[in-house]
Amino acid sequence: MIPLTLDKRELQILETLTRRVASDIISQAKVKLEYLVGTMIELPRAALLADEIAEVAEFFSFGTNDLTQTTMGLSRDDAGRFLPEYVDQSKAAIFKEDPFQTLDVKGVGMLIKWAIERGRKTRPKLKIGICGEHGGDAESVKFCHDVGMNYVSASPFRVPIARLAAAQAVIEAKKKHKN
Numbered sequence: 001m002i003p004l005t006l007d008k009r010e011l012q013i014l015e016t017l018t019r020r021v022a023s024d025i026i027s028q029a030k031v032k033l034e035y036l037v038g039t040m041i042e043l044p045r046a047a048l049l050a051d052e053i054a055e056v057a058e059f060f061s062f063g064t065n066d067l068t069q070t071t072m073g074l075s076r077d078d079a080g081r082f083l084p085e086y087v088d089q090s091k092a093a094i095f096k097e098d099p100f101q102t103l104d105v106k107g108v109g110m111l112i113k114w115a116i117e118r119g120r121k122t123r124p125k126l127k128i129g130i131c132g133e134h135g136g137d138a139e140s141v142k143f144c145h146d147v148g149m150n151y152v153s154a155s156p157f158r159v160p161i162a163r164l165a166a167a168q169a170v171i172e173a174k175k176k177h178k179n
Contacts, residue, residue, distance in 0.1 A: 008049065011053055015037045036059050038057045041062045062112055064112075064133075067112070072099060072107065116148060128150055146173075
């Protein structure tokens, strides 16, 4: 998984190097090993160019912490100084939830949805998921299901929440489909 990709050409260079190194190691070990080479989508530019990047990438993993930070222009390190006011419904009320805890579906989510649609136009079986704290947030996991992601990854203590939210998302989708 190549991090912080911003362009198809950049990913091509890194994919070639990755396969060369992997081939040498696999050959020396005298084993057969299948693997995928993909990228993290952490920059808005990568999300916007997802169709081109999917020509090279075999999977996307949305790094939602960094994608949130780069899309909103908010530093996670500094946001603690003003974010409580932005979330407080009796004060600024800019966000309903902390965007570093629950995915900002309106903005960051739009980029993710765009990237999934464009990426799968290029590579229909593109594997797609997220990694980061959002993968353990129930509302974020439901969004991931709704936009057709294949997986979420979360820190170990958040796995039970992610599994429950994923199950609930499937049940809710089946109920909608029946109606």
